[in-house]
Amino acid sequence: MNQINIPSGWNEVLVDQFLYFMKTRETSDSFLVFEDYVQLLAALTDTLPTDDIWEDMDIDELLVEIKKISWAKLSPSDKFLIQFGEFSIKPIETISLGEFIDLDHLFTDGYFENFTKIAGIFLRRTKENEWGSIIYEPHGTYNYEERGELILESPITNFYGLIKYFLDFKTLINSNYEPLFEPVIVDGDDEDEQDAYDPDEQEEIKREETFKKWAWESVLHKLSDGDITKYDRITELPVIFIFNQLGFRKEMDL
Amino acid sequence: MLLIKHPTKNQEIRSSIEEFTIGEFEYLSSVINDSSRNHIDKWTEIFKFCGMDEEILDDMDSFDFIKLIGEFNVFEVKRTEIEKSIVLDDIFYFSYDEEFKISVKEMKIIEGFIKDSQDKYIGDIMAVLYKRPDVDKNITFDSSHIKYKAKLIRSQVNASVCVPIINYISKKLIKEVNILDESN
Numbered sequence: 001m002n003q004i005n006i007p008s009g010w011n012e013v014l015v016d017q018f019l020y021f022m023k024t025r026e027t028s029d030s031f032l033v034f035e036d037y038v039q040l041l042a043a044l045t046d047t048l049p050t051d052d053i054w055e056d057m058d059i060d061e062l063l064v065e066i067k068k069i070s071w072a073k074l075s076p077s078d079k080f081l082i083q084f085g086e087f088s089i090k091p092i093e094t095i096s097l098g099e100f101i102d103l104d105h106l107f108t109d110g111y112f113e114n115f116t117k118i119a120g121i122f123l124r125r126t127k128e129n130e131w132g133s134i135i136y137e138p139h140g141t142y143n144y145e146e147r148g149e150l151i152l153e154s155p156i157t158n159f160y161g162l163i164k165y166f167l168d169f170k171t172l173i174n175s176n177y178e179p180l181f182e183p184v185i186v187d188g189d190d191e192d193e194q195d196a197y198d199p200d201e202q203e204e205i206k207r208e209e210t211f212k213k214w215a216w217e218s219v220l221h222k223l224s225d226g227d228i229t230k231y232d233r234i235t236e237l238p239v240i241f242i243f244n245q246l247g248f249r250k251e252m253d254l
Numbered sequence: 255m256l257l258i259k260h261p262t263k264n265q266e267i268r269s270s271i272e273e274f275t276i277g278e279f280e281y282l283s284s285v286i287n288d289s290s291r292n293h294i295d296k297w298t299e300i301f302k303f304c305g306m307d308e309e310i311l312d313d314m315d316s317f318d319f320i321k322l323i324g325e326f327n328v329f330e331v332k333r334t335e336i337e338k339s340i341v342l343d344d345i346f347y348f349s350y351d352e353e354f355k356i357s358v359k360e361m362k363i364i365e366g367f368i369k370d371s372q373d374k375y376i377g378d379i380m381a382v383l384y385k386r387p388d389v390d391k392n393i394t395f396d397s398s399h400i401k402y403k404a405k406l407i408r409s410q411v412n413a414s415v416c417v418p419i420i421n422y423i424s425k426k427l428i429k430e431v432n433i434l435d436e437s438n
Binding site: 033034035054056057058059 | 355362
């Protein structure tokens, strides 16, 4: 029987293998135990679950192989590479409103499904300006979907941390600019029903509804005073600056 | 066999696993596992199936009925060794050559049968594991071929043969995989 190379940790798993593994795990049938494990092992070894190497194996041998991927129960490390070949990861505190909006949409749709696109937004060429400062390749001047596909053959541990990187930033935005978000009462809920919610659940509902209310279109409309020709310019501005401006306007009642 | 005593006549009914085919054993298991029926109803059905006259059943008092349930031993199993071969229509089918093993392919098919049928999968499992050595692998695992074999197994193979296999599979599926999950 051909030797199967089971990875010994996430650092030996490529991005495309990882994404296929996560997709397999999401769609797995909890009843079909051995079939699911074979699919997971196949995802990690670039084989098919129907290959003879798996189907001819006896289940005692499979149990031995399953034990070898016990590390897969934990997520990869939250670290990521700052430099990837000619590309650098753009620091999150410098991202523009447009970049934040695109990342937010991608995360909402599913950060594993959109993992390479998310990485593509972060990965930038850089140059120094005349004063020695680093300038990052502008968003919108390159195809971030194509850029993201460059990481498929890299270990997942090089980029997995980008997920937490963005989510932590979003949490920070939410907490620092919380006064900007008006709490929303969900239609149909009366006070008694709301009181029945667990406090954590109330917090979660409030958080979800506030983010729904924060449709980016309304933000752009507000900042541009309704002039859509200014949208592009506004989306290039740093997102921290935008939120500060919104906070200023709210406080000054402008 | 179990002897039932009655004022007008005595009767013997089948009661141990060796007295049933796999198909009959599946039926008894399905009755026992039917959560929509009450205990009395289930066991009345079982005793009738095993051959008890309705007259005797109707005359039996509840204490004797309960005592009879206790004596009914179809689910008691003595056999532990996995049978190497079975005969279906005068043809031999083998479950192993030197040592009993289940392949991943076989286990996947078996898992599918267990998932799809709550209680009538024993014949299907046996059909996956008992194979003719002269038959091509593709035919061996063909669903129609398995279905046909399962039908023969249900009517021709003694139920006691299946028990060690079911125990083996249960151990793999439940105990060993759970140990994996817990230790990880």
